[in-house]
Amino acid sequence: MFTGIVEHIGTIESYIAMDTTKSGGEGVSITIKDASSILTDCHIGDSIAVNGICLTVTEFDKDSFKVGISPETIKRTNVQDWTKGRKVNLERAVSQDVRFGGHYVQGHVDTVANIISRENEDNSIIFGFKLRDKEYMKYIVEKGFICVDGTSLTVIKVDNVEKSFYISMIKHTQDNVVMPLKQLNDLVNIEVDLFGKIIEKQIEITLEDQIENKNSPLYNLLESLIEKKVEEVVSRKK
Known part of the structure; x- marks a missing residue:
């Protein structure tokens, strides 16, 4: 379980395809560096959300950690767009003493969405997104929670006809997540609010x-x- 409050921004160091023919497809092994601040209490088998995807640590050192990603996860997410050097949001699984400043996030990405608009509003940015899989629109409501690339955000507008929704990102969040680095039409990972389901x-x-x-x-x-x-x-x- 996660909160959707990004702890740190890491960097993809390597992206290696793995032959998983026996399991019905091809997964990938990814190493993420620049992650020392979230690895001080790390153990093999721990869960870390990478751009909102709950992944299991298989190896780690002081600065980096490795995870494996299954074919099913690749289909659901924007992992295919990840490349060496790309920045990613990181959050450790919640501990008993963590304050829930965001919302309950499983790290189980439902689908992806394209960034369709980006407009400045004072020191905030209004981002618009269009879902790839329209069936998830029923879980997205105005003033409800949404998790975008692992970031807990509040929906400010929903367009059920266009299958799109909008969020407002304050300056503090802009400085601590990867969203402002993305371009129009880029894909983001979407996890809808669990309670709706x-x-x-x-x-x-x-x-x-x-x-x-x-x-x-x-x-x-x-x-x-x-x-x-x-x-x-x-x-x-x-």
């Missing part, structure tokens, strides 16, 4: 149970409405 799932389960249970209020209501409709149709025919 949980609520949707609970509603689905509840509706299914109600429909299958002949004694449930919903089943009785639907039965009554159907009977009333049938009576209306029969009455009109007479």
Whole structure:
């Protein structure tokens, strides 16, 4: 679990494709340097979010660490765009004494989005994004949380027709994340708010149970409405 509050900006030192044919595809091994400030308490197997992707540390030294990325993660994220020298957001998994200044972030990226606009507003920047996979728009709401490249942000506008949304980034955040380094049309990793998914799932389960249970209020209501409709149709025919 993460907070979406970026701790440090690291640099990709190497990007090596791995032959993982037996597992159904090709993954990559990545080494990230300039990360000494977040490695003081590091252990093999620890989780570190890299641009919002929860990855497992397989090797590390005082300044760098190595992670492996599976084919499934590559499909979901912008990893294919990563190159040597690229800057990335880094955050360690939360510890017991961490304050939650952001929101609950799993590090499980849902999809990617293109940067479609960038406008200055005083000392803030308004960024616009368009989702690759439109089905995730239902989880994005105005004033709700969104995680963009591992950064916890607040949605300020949603356009459901264009499948786009907008955030406002203050000066402090600009100075501590990689977003201002990106260009229009660049891809960013998107993780929607977990609570939206949980609520949707609970509603689905509840509706299914109600429909299958002949004694449930919903089943009785639907039965009554159907009977009333049938009576209306029969009455009109007479």
